[in-house]
Amino acid sequence: MEVETSSERGVSSSAAAPPPQLPPPGPPAKKKRALPGMPDPDAEVIALSPKTLMATNRFVCEICSKGFQRDQNLQLHRRGHNLPWKLRQRSGKEVRKRVYVCPEPTCVHHDRSRALGDLTGIKKHFCRKHGEKKWKCEKCAKKYAVQSDWKAHAKTCGSREYRCDCGTLFSRRDSFITHRAFCDALAEDAKARAPPAEDGTSAAGAPLALPPPPQQAPLLAAPVPLQQLPPPPAPAPAPQQEDNQEREIVAAPDPVVQYTPPAPAQMMQSPPSVNGANVSASTSSVSANSQSLLGSMFAPSSVAQAPQYHPERAKPAPLCLATDASSSLFSAPASADRQQHLAPPPSPSPHMSATALLQKAAQMGATSSSSSFLRGLGLDVSSSSQASTSSGQPQQLHGHQGGAMQVPFSDGLQWPPRMEPEPAPMMSAGLGLALPYDSTGGPAGFPELIMGQSSMFSGKPATVDFLGLGMSPTGATASRGFSVFMQPMGGAVGMAGSGTGAAETFGAARGTQSKPWERNPSSSPIL
Amino acid sequence: MMQFTHAAVTAPPLHPNGAHGLGLGLFLDVGAPRARPWPAGGFASTPPPLQTSSKISLGNLNSAGCMEQLLVHCANAIEANDATLTQQILWVLNNIAPADGDSNQRLTAAFLCALVTRASRTGACKAVTAAVAAAVESAALHVHRFTAVELASFVDLTPWHRFGYMAANAAILDAVEGFPVVHVVDLSTTHCMQIPTLIDMLASRAEGPPILRLTVADVASCSSAPPPVLDMSYDELGAKLVNFARSRNVSMDFRVVPTSPVDAFSSLVDQLRVQQLVLDGTEALVFNCHMLLHTVPDETAGSVSLAQSVSLRTMLLKSLRALEPALVVVAEEDADFTAGDVVGRLRAAFNFMWIPYDAVDTFLPKGSEQRRWYEAEVGWKVENVLAQEGVDRVERQEDRTRWGQRMRGAGFRPVAFGEEAAGEVRTMLNEHAAGWGMKREDDDLMLTWKGHNVVFASAWAPS
Numbered sequence: 006m007e008v009e010t011s012s013e014r015g016v017s018s019s020a021a022a023p024p025p026q027l028p029p030p031g032p033p034a035k036k037k038r039a040l041p042g043m044p045d046p047d048a049e050v051i052a053l054s055p056k057t058l059m060a061t062n063r064f065v066c067e068i069c070s071k072g073f074q075r076d077q078n079l080q081l082h083r084r085g086h087n088l089p090w091k092l093r094q095r096s097g098k099e100v101r102k103r104v105y106v107c108p109e110p111t112c113v114h115h116d117r118s119r120a121l122g123d124l125t126g127i128k129k130h131f132c133r134k135h136g137e138k139k140w141k142c143e144k145c146a147k148k149y150a151v152q153s154d155w156k157a158h159a160k161t162c163g164s165r166e167y168r169c170d171c172g173t174l175f176s177r178r179d180s181f182i183t184h185r186a187f188c189d190a191l192a193e194d195a196k197a198r199a200p201p202a203e204d205g206t207s208a209a210g211a212p213l214a215l216p217p218p219p220q221q222a223p224l225l226a227a228p229v230p231l232q233q234l235p236p237p238p239a240p241a242p243a244p245q246q247e248d249n250q251e252r253e254i255v256a257a258p259d260p261v262v263q264y265t266p267p268a269p270a271q272m273m274q275s276p277p278s279v280n281g282a283n284v285s286a287s288t289s290s291v292s293a294n295s296q297s298l299l300g301s302m303f304a305p306s307s308v309a310q311a312p313q314y315h316p317e318r319a320k321p322a323p324l325c326l327a328t329d330a331s332s333s334l335f336s337a338p339a340s341a342d343r344q345q346h347l348a349p350p351p352s353p354s355p356h357m358s359a360t361a362l363l364q365k366a367a368q369m370g371a372t373s374s375s376s377s378f379l380r381g382l383g384l385d386v387s388s389s390s391q392a393s394t395s396s397g398q399p400q401q402l403h404g405h406q407g408g409a410m411q412v413p414f415s416d417g418l419q420w421p422p423r424m425e426p427e428p429a430p431m432m433s434a435g436l437g438l439a440l441p442y443d444s445t446g447g448p449a450g451f452p453e454l455i456m457g458q459s460s461m462f463s464g465k466p467a468t469v470d471f472l473g474l475g476m477s478p479t480g481a482t483a484s485r486g487f488s489v490f491m492q493p494m495g496g497a498v499g500m501a502g503s504g505t506g507a508a509e510t511f512g513a514a515r516g517t518q519s520k521p522w523e524r525n526p527s528s529s530p531i532l
Numbered sequence: 533m534m535q536f537t538h539a540a541v542t543a544p545p546l547h548p549n550g551a552h553g554l555g556l557g558l559f560l561d562v563g564a565p566r567a568r569p570w571p572a573g574g575f576a577s578t579p580p581p582l583q584t585s586s587k588i589s590l591g592n593l594n595s596a597g598c599m600e601q602l603l604v605h606c607a608n609a610i611e612a613n614d615a616t617l618t619q620q621i622l623w624v625l626n627n628i629a630p631a632d633g634d635s636n637q638r639l640t641a642a643f644l645c646a647l648v649t650r651a652s653r654t655g656a657c658k659a660v661t662a663a664v665a666a667a668v669e670s671a672a673l674h675v676h677r678f679t680a681v682e683l684a685s686f687v688d689l690t691p692w693h694r695f696g697y698m699a700a701n702a703a704i705l706d707a708v709e710g711f712p713v714v715h716v717v718d719l720s721t722t723h724c725m726q727i728p729t730l731i732d733m734l735a736s737r738a739e740g741p742p743i744l745r746l747t748v749a750d751v752a753s754c755s756s757a758p759p760p761v762l763d764m765s766y767d768e769l770g771a772k773l774v775n776f777a778r779s780r781n782v783s784m785d786f787r788v789v790p791t792s793p794v795d796a797f798s799s800l801v802d803q804l805r806v807q808q809l810v811l812d813g814t815e816a817l818v819f820n821c822h823m824l825l826h827t828v829p830d831e832t833a834g835s836v837s838l839a840q841s842v843s844l845r846t847m848l849l850k851s852l853r854a855l856e857p858a859l860v861v862v863a864e865e866d867a868d869f870t871a872g873d874v875v876g877r878l879r880a881a882f883n884f885m886w887i888p889y890d891a892v893d894t895f896l897p898k899g900s901e902q903r904r905w906y907e908a909e910v911g912w913k914v915e916n917v918l919a920q921e922g923v924d925r926v927e928r929q930e931d932r933t934r935w936g937q938r939m940r941g942a943g944f945r946p947v948a949f950g951e952e953a954a955g956e957v958r959t960m961l962n963e964h965a966a967g968w969g970m971k972r973e974d975d976d977l978m979l980t981w982k983g984h985n986v987v988f989a990s991a992w993a994p995s
Contacts, residue, residue, distance in 0.1 A: 176963065177688070177960070179688075179694065179697075179698070179729045179960070180685070182728045182729050182732050183684045183687070183688070183725055183728045183729060184684045184685060186684075186727070186728030186731070186772060186773060187680035187681050187684050187769075187772050188681055189681075
């Protein structure tokens with residue numbers, strides 16, 4: 006940016022230069038200083054050396070060696086010694102405005118056009134930005150290079166500020182509360198506070214939380230051959246607990262925290278093929294999925310509303326074992342028991358009785374994710390896919406987080422399994438897979454984003470048929486079919502790369518692979 | 533920032549039969565048959581030889597008013613499939629509105645991106661974008677994925693959201709007084725960022741906290757889900773909320789319903805209908821609608837309406853009414869982006885979207901990444917308004933009056949906000965930059981920036 010040489014301000018003929026910045030508007034600007042840069046073109050530009058800028062007391066009294074920042078002050082002091090003194094008068098002629106540049110060559114204010122108009126300003130700037138921070142607040146250990154900054158901070162430091170356990174300070178209570186609700190520090194705190202006997206299951210849950218991760222390791226190698234398909238690069242470590250969490254609202258995400266260390270380690274160990282990594286993720290998630298699937302079908306009572314967590318937990322386990330017979334991956338009982346602490350809200354009456362739900366379920370046929378899956382189980386599945394985009398996304402199984410089993414619609418629509426290729430973006434997103442079946446454009450290339458290798462899918466016949474369900478490679482069904490398995494696998498992919506053990510990544514991982522049919526792109530982190 | 537209105541600006545029209553100075557010292561040969569002063573194909577090539585004409589010193593008309601006119605002409609050119617003119621104007625815009633300039637320039641740059649995206653989809657203009665693509669990128673690429681904690685601090689950068697949250701929480705608290713169970717259905721774009729403060733307020737209720745049921749509408753899987761984007765599953769988010777509620781001795785139950793504005797959230801409505809069958813009068817149902825209702829197609833989205841006679845938006849409001857809620861809170865941006873023609877929408881958007889750019893200037897330094905996120909989101913909205921059509925265009929805001937008519941038509945009556953609520957909002961606004969203010973309009977509260985209407989908050993009960 007060139008300094009305008011003409012004294013007339015205005016747009017020059019060069020189209021390339023942006024127009025000069027307008028002066029800030031009038032009131033009500035809040036203590037707004039003039040924006041730096043673009044000073045008066047007539048101003049004299051002065052470049053002082055760092056030494057000069059930083060010098061504090063340049064003017065020294067010869068008698069008592071007292072230092073002063075300004076010559077005028079020294080002169081006044083000299084009066085006290087009865088020394089001759091002379092105050093310089095303000096020069097009568099028009100004072101030429103002076104602007105100062107920062108001596109630091111890499112600084113933006115080193116440029117003559119970005120000079121600052123005030124000597125004190127440039128001193129402070131240089132000191133703040135390029136100087137040593139010598140002033141330290143005692144309360145919060147924050148360091149400052151400029152004394153006035155330090156003083157200003159000291160006035161407000163600690164006074165009526167809200168402090169989160171993670172160390173962040175807030176001046177407003179609502180910001181503090183909002184932050185605190187989502188901050189991991191709360192999880193830690195809750196863990197410490199959580200009473201162990203909320204319901205008998207919690208105790209069971211916690212210790213069992215740990216064993217599963219070690220179990221995962223040996224399983225890593227085993228399922229590799231089973232997993233032909235590259236998993237979606239979705240989320241993060243240890244989706245297992247996410248899986249369990251999602252089914253009910255979990256009060257204390259403790260296992261989340263505990264899972265972090267083992268999971269990424271496992272991921273790292275796994276062979277370069279992502280398959281291995283997926284497995285551990287897949288295990289619990291798949292098992293959980295199966296649990297939920299089966300749960301929804303066969304244990305409608307468990308499916309009921311939010312409050313009914315307890316009955317749910319026991320049932321799925323044996324069922325899970327039954328169906329997942331083929332795979333040694335599933336540590337079903339463990340995963341079932343890995344259900345974590347359940348939030349124990351007092352239960353309002355369920356919205357629909359168990360019997361009613363069961364009837365509805367039988368009548369509707371398909372559950373969310375895979376009609377093929379259920380077909381494999383001998384259940385009748387009417388072609389549900391065409392159900393309508395309008396009936397929306399399946400909420401069936403995901404509903405567990407509130408425990409709310411998605412209640413089948415009273416109007417006779419089948420549970421809207423998210424089969425519809427139309428909401429392909431949603432589906433693939435929910436799957437976390439970039440299954441490229443006839444989705445019209447999908448969510449702005451999101452599948453590619455997520456997957457990065459959608460070609461893989463198109464290339465393969467996509468028939469990794471774990472349970473012998475006889476899935477066809479075409480259309481939604483197929484994708485749906487192995488989505489059940491892909492999802493969990495996919496979930497793990499991102500893990501190896503992302504080191505962040507925070508709950509967020511867990512959540513994301515869980516999100517993608519917990520319920521293939523439900524989750525959305527936003528839940529899978531971008532690699 | 534200079535404030536501009538429609539009427540005040542009369543920028544020189546671009547006549548096809550003559551070069552015309554725009555006060556920029558540039559000449560724009562509009563539609564002239566003679567050779568263009570610059571190579572036809574290259575957009576980023578050497579600038580045209582500058583000819584001095586009588587320089588019209590437009591002073592500060594150089595900024596907003598002129599830019600708006602240029603954008604309007606560009607939009608017209610795109611609609612007319614005039615690739616040449618489009619290219620010319622885009623070139624000019626690209627040069628006078630750098631993406632790192634002042635608030636007007638950044639605003640214009642965002643519109644420029646949106647127009648480029650639009651041009652890339654229309655007939656003759658597709659070629660334009662190849663050349664321009666280097667300079668501009670689709671806004672959609674830059675939208676940040678937030679962690680929960682990031683989002684928590686992000687929504688408090690400006691009162692844009694917090695204003696609605698506060699007003700809503702106050703109204704909700706009033707409306708659910710005496711109910712032991714409160715069911716809040718959250719139809720908002722900010723992923724439950726309002727909920728912790730709501731929990732906090734419910735926890736401190738004089739009569740003791742209620743049982744809180746939270747149902748969240750999850751639209752993130754839609755093709756055009758409005759930002760912000762949350763980089764966390766709702767499951768986990770819900771877990772954190774329940775955890776937090778527990779720490780405040782509030783029993784909470786959380787569920788997520790994936791749904792889509794395309795069908796007026798029918799999946800959500802259906803689920804609620806079933807649940808409402810078994811109510812015993814102890815539960816208060818509250819709809820908390822922040823910036824999401826406007827994504828449901830209205831009458832102008834003709835092709836996506838199920839029935840021509842009634843729009844999805846109307847249907848949705850009627851469905852909500854049928855569920856007999858205790859309260860419906862509607863917080864929306866006070867702007868009208870429903871014009872059928874691009875130019876109309878462009879003007880409306882240009883005269884509204886300057887606000888976020890102006891506001892962010894006052895408190896976030898240029899290099900800050902939060903500022904980038906913020907402006908990326910605004911850019912997304914602008915692009916959605918201008919460049920998308922049909923189902924993908926979800927930014928179909930209507931103004932306060934129109935929403936009021938809709939709500940009344942659906943069988944609601946307004947519920948005024950108390951003085952205490954208004955006072956709290958004002959206190960909150962004081963903590964933000966001085967340009968933010970608040971006023972009452974009828975029974976609603978209106979957030980203002982430098983006196984201009986920004987976001988309104990209204991509360992409704994069945995009439």
